[in-house]
Amino acid sequence: MAILESHALTKTYRGKRKKEPIRALTDFSLSVPEGEIFGLLGPNGAGKTTFIKLLLSIVYPSSGDANLFGSPISDESIKARIGYLPENHRYPPHLTAEQVLNYFGKLSGITASELPGKIDKALATVDMTKWRNEKIKKYSKGMQQRIGLAQALINDPDLIILDEPTDGVDPLGRKQIRDLLVYLRGQGKTVFLNSHLLSEVELICDRVAILNKGKLLKLGSVEELTQSEQEYAIGFEGEISESLQMQWDATRMQVRLEEQSLRIVVEALDQLNTIIDQLRQEGVLITSIVQKRSTLEESFLKVIGDEQE
Amino acid sequence: MKLLAIIEDTIREGIARKTIIGFFILSTLFLLIGIIAAISIDTESMFQAQQIPDEQGKMITVEMTKLIQSGIVGTINFFAIIISVFATASIIPHTVEKGAIDLLLSKPVSRLTYLTGKSIGAVLIVLANVAYFVIGMWLILSIKTGSWEPGILVSILTITYSFAVLYTVLLLIGVTSGSTPLSIITVYVYLFLINPIIEAREIIAQATKNDTVKYVLDGLYYILPKPGELRDIAVNVIFSRPIDWEPVFTSLAFGAALFALSAYIFQKKDF
Ligand SMILES: Nc1ncnc2c1ncn2[C@@H]1O[C@H](COP(=O)(O)OP(=O)(O)O)[C@@H](O)[C@H]1O
Ligand SMILES: [Mg+2]
Numbered sequence: 164m165a166i167l168e169s170h171a172l173t174k175t176y177r178g179k180r181k182k183e184p185i186r187a188l189t190d191f192s193l194s195v196p197e198g199e200i201f202g203l204l205g206p207n208g209a210g211k212t213t214f215i216k217l218l219l220s221i222v223y224p225s226s227g228d229a230n231l232f233g234s235p236i237s238d239e240s241i242k243a244r245i246g247y248l249p250e251n252h253r254y255p256p257h258l259t260a261e262q263v264l265n266y267f268g269k270l271s272g273i274t275a276s277e278l279p280g281k282i283d284k285a286l287a288t289v290d291m292t293k294w295r296n297e298k299i300k301k302y303s304k305g306m307q308q309r310i311g312l313a314q315a316l317i318n319d320p321d322l323i324i325l326d327e328p329t330d331g332v333d334p335l336g337r338k339q340i341r342d343l344l345v346y347l348r349g350q351g352k353t354v355f356l357n358s359h360l361l362s363e364v365e366l367i368c369d370r371v372a373i374l375n376k377g378k379l380l381k382l383g384s385v386e387e388l389t390q391s392e393q394e395y396a397i398g399f400e401g402e403i404s405e406s407l408q409m410q411w412d413a414t415r416m417q418v419r420l421e422e423q424s425l426r427i428v429v430e431a432l433d434q435l436n437t438i439i440d441q442l443r444q445e446g447v448l449i450t451s452i453v454q455k456r457s458t459l460e461e462s463f464l465k466v467i468g469d470e471q472e
Numbered sequence: 473m474k475l476l477a478i479i480e481d482t483i484r485e486g487i488a489r490k491t492i493i494g495f496f497i498l499s500t501l502f503l504l505i506g507i508i509a510a511i512s513i514d515t516e517s518m519f520q521a522q523q524i525p526d527e528q529g530k531m532i533t534v535e536m537t538k539l540i541q542s543g544i545v546g547t548i549n550f551f552a553i554i555i556s557v558f559a560t561a562s563i564i565p566h567t568v569e570k571g572a573i574d575l576l577l578s579k580p581v582s583r584l585t586y587l588t589g590k591s592i593g594a595v596l597i598v599l600a601n602v603a604y605f606v607i608g609m610w611l612i613l614s615i616k617t618g619s620w621e622p623g624i625l626v627s628i629l630t631i632t633y634s635f636a637v638l639y640t641v642l643l644l645i646g647v648t649s650g651s652t653p654l655s656i657i658t659v660y661v662y663l664f665l666i667n668p669i670i671e672a673r674e675i676i677a678q679a680t681k682n683d684t685v686k687y688v689l690d691g692l693y694y695i696l697p698k699p700g701e702l703r704d705i706a707v708n709v710i711f712s713r714p715i716d717w718e719p720v721f722t723s724l725a726f727g728a729a730l731f732a733l734s735a736y737i738f739q740k741k742d743f
Contacts (some may be wrong), residue, residue, distance in 0.1 A: 178741065222742035242580040253571040255481075257488030269477035270579040314575075388693070398720045 164233070166322055166353045167195040171227035174213050174377075187213040187376040190227065190386070195370075197321075200344060200354040202364040204463060205374035211357040212250055214374075215326055218245060229323065243272050246315035248308075250326035250357070256300035259420040260291055260310050263299060264317050271318035288343070305336040312343065323347060325356040329363050341367050361460040365389075373466055380466050389462045395435060397425040398451035399442060407441055426455075475589050481565060482593025491559040492597055498555065499605040502548075510616040514554075530619075537617045541624040542707045543610055549631055552602055553640050554663065556635045557642065557742075561655045564646025583739050587643065591731070594639055599632045606631075616710055623710030625706040630706040634699040637723045640730035647738045655719045659669040664700070671700050697723045 174188040190211040195201045201213050216222045218229055218236055223383045231241045254263050273281055286292045289309040299307065308328070315323055327345075329337040344354050345367055358364050364371060365385055373381040373388070381388055403420065411418045416438070417428040425442075429435050436450075444451060487490040567573060567590055576586060606628045613621045638659055645655040670693050671678065679688035701719035708715050 216574065219574075221574050221577045223740075239580050239582060242578060245578065245580040247575065249571075249574045251571055251573055255485065255488075257485065262484075266477060266481055266581065267575070270474055270576070270581050272474070272580055275473070292560075356706075 164197055165230075166197050167193070167201075167229075167231055167355060169193045169214075169218075169227065169229035172214070172217060172224055172229055173226045174210070174217055174222060175225045176222075184317055187377050187426060188217070191377070191379055192227075193196065193372060195353060195355060195384070195462055197353050199369045200356070200367050202368035202371040203355070203357045203374060204359070204361060204364060204371055206359055208376075209359075209374045210320070210377040211305055211359075211374060212326055213377075215247075215324055215355075215357060218324065219245070231423075236244075236263070236389075242267045243318060244321045246318065246320035246323045248311045248315045248325040249325075250330070252307075252311055254299045254307060254310060254314075257298065259296050260286065260313070261295045262455045263310060266312060267314045268317045273318055273447070281317055281319070284315045287440060289313045290339070290381050304331040308332050308336070308340075312340070316347075321350070325354070327357055327359070329358070331358060337363060345423060346357055361463050367459075373463060375467050393430075393435075394426065394428045394455040396451075396453045396455055397427065397439070397442070397449060398423060399425060399447045399449050401445070401447040403442070404445055407445060410441075423450075475585055475592075478581075478586060478589025479593045479596065482590050483597060485566070486559075486563070486593070486597050489562070491562075492601070494693070495555065495559050495597075495601045496532075496604065499601055499608070503605065505614070506588075506612045508572070510612050521740055534621065535618050537613060537619040537621045538623065538710050540613060541610075541621060541710045544613075545624060545627045545703060545706050545710070548605070549627070549634070549699065552605070552631045553635055553638065554660070556598040556601070556631075557638060558656060559658045560597060560639065561642050561646070561659075562652040563590055563594050564643055565650045565652045565655065566742065568647065568650050570743075577743060584735050587647075587731075587735050587738055591636075591639060591643060594638045594642075595632065598635045602631050602635075603628045613653040621710070623712075624706070626709040627703070627706035630702045633720070633723070634702045637697040637727040637740050638699070640727045640734065643734040644730050644737070647734045647741070649723065666696070667699065669697060694722055695726060697726050700735070 170192050172188060172191045174185055174186075176185040178184045186283075191210075203214065205211050212220065217224050218231060219242065220236055229236045232244060236243050247335055248368060255266075258266065260353075261282060264285055265278060268278050268281060269275075283292075286295055289312050291306065291313060292308050294302070294306065299310065302310065308331070312328070315325070323344075325344075328340055332340065341363070344356070347354055356364070356368075368385055370382070370384050371388060400423065403425070408418075408420070418433070418438070419426040425438075427431060429434065439449065439452075483492075504534070560565070567576070567586065577583065610622075610624050613624075614735060641659050644656045645658050651654075670689060672688035673686070673693055677689060680686075698719040701716070702723065705715055705717075706718070
């Protein structure tokens with residue numbers, strides 16, 4: 164079942180003080196099934212935060228619509244099943260971790276009798292128990308982010324929406340956050356996250372969408388997005404004849420000869436095999452064949468670059 | 473439960489931001505002045521010197537107490553409102569601030585509930601402080617004169633009510649602009665400039681001999697809040713005089729209209 168669905172969701176912000184209106188999101192359609200970690204990628208200003216704000220009715224759509232748990236987003240009660248970690252949030256500095264969870268827990272609709280137990284659990288999940296009575300104003304950015312996560316988990320949500328969760332967090336903290344998200348998926352939760360840090364997303368997301376200037380450019384699994392063209396490195400010993408190289412040039416094969424290694428980009432596997440046959444006929448010894456996967460980052464830059472052309 | 477949590481947080485934030493503390497320190501300062509005045513003015517020897525008989529003396533004391541009470545109400549009414557506006561004007565701008573509002577709106581709580589909770593919180597902060605000050609003054613005065621006239625206590629309600637009505641202006645400006653200074657300035661312009669003109673409307677109308685001016689001022693008088701006339705209700709209670717309820721209702725209509733408008737704008741707004 165799709166937990167999150169949007170249909171041609173569009174948002175135009177009214178320009179402030181005679182400025183041009185800003186089209187932040189255009190005809191964005193998406194479906195995220197239960198139990199998935201889904202990543203929405205894009206450079207700053209792509210419209211990622213706008214999409215989340217639309218889902219939570221923090222801003223209202225200009226056109227199109229969206230459903231969460233099968234109910235329209237205008238239905239306020241669905242928010243009881245959502246946990247949200249906003250981007251760059253400032254938690255009330257005068258409250259302690261415990262008081263923050265107490266306040267937002269109550270707003271999430273948790274009853275007074277359940278609250279203490281849930282606070283303990285949420286604090287333990289993000290490893291902040293020993294800071295529970297410290298005021299937020301003493302926290303580092305990483306600790307604030309963890310309290311934000313605890314706050315997002317306090318109501319035991321089925322859908323967790325995170326806006327740039329690892330922004331400003333040190334590498335160890337990032338690893339902890341990633342582990343937590345994977346753990347949550349294991350619990351059957353759905354995780355939707357926004358990020359401009361591609362290498363992070365690559366590690367944990369089941370599927371990703373690439374957004375640029377408010378438009379959806381690509382949607383698919385991380386493998387699908389990073390393997391659109393296949394590149395191989397063939398290690399060899401021996402000499403490759405001039406005539407074979409000229410033959411490749413003539414047939415426009417994408418081949419690059421390096422020291423004891425041949426880099427080729429192929430569209431299908433039979434091309435790879437043809438080249439292997441040719442090498443073997445010349446008596447070249449093949450020592451290794453390695454598939455070079457482009458990173459999501461490269462694929463991302465390529466997709467966005469294509470768009471700009 | 474959710475509404476209570478919002479009210480509680482509003483008060484907690486007021487305490488953290490030191491506005492409430494400042495408020496109480498100021499009140500305490502004025503109460504101390506009251507105590508010093510009470511100690512230094514020797515009424516008994518004044519009566520003895522004039523050789524007023526006991527019976528009559530008691531009556532004079534009661535009348536004098538009422539007079540002083542109305543004097544206190546007349547003096548503090550305006551002050552209390554001005555300070556209260558200053559102390560609570562930042563509540564809404566802080567709520568709608570970037571980095572604060574989005575998380576609130578992501579919870580299963582209606583925007584109207586937030587606005588209501590914040591408003592009740594603000595009114596409670598003012599009520600507590602005004603009650604502290606007025607009850608304090610009443611105790612000092614009553615102990616001094618031995619005459620426990622309760623009339624002045626009504627001013628706790630009239631001042632808080634005047635504030636609550638004016639708070640809807642803070643609400644509207646806060647929701648539309650998110651600016652604390654602009655919220656304060658707007659209410660102060662009303663209290664220091666527009667309200668005095670309206671209160672003097674009969675004199676102005678007579679002086680200009682212009683019907684349009686008169687109608688405009690009369691119209692404004694009915695529409696806009698009337699802290700002066702609400703104060704007079706407390707004074708009339710002190711002297712057991714008949715009360716004119718009209719300003720209560722017209723102020724209520726004004727407050728309700730502005731609250732509804734603020735709620736509507738808040739509901740529609742993108743954050
Ligand atoms: N409240 C707003 N009013 C006007 N423009 C906005 C508002 N919020 C975002 N925008 C604009 O919409 C575009 C998308 O912003 P955003 O959704 O925050 O992107 P991202 O999260 O991908 O960085 C940007 O050009 C941004 O300036
Ligand atoms: Mg963003």
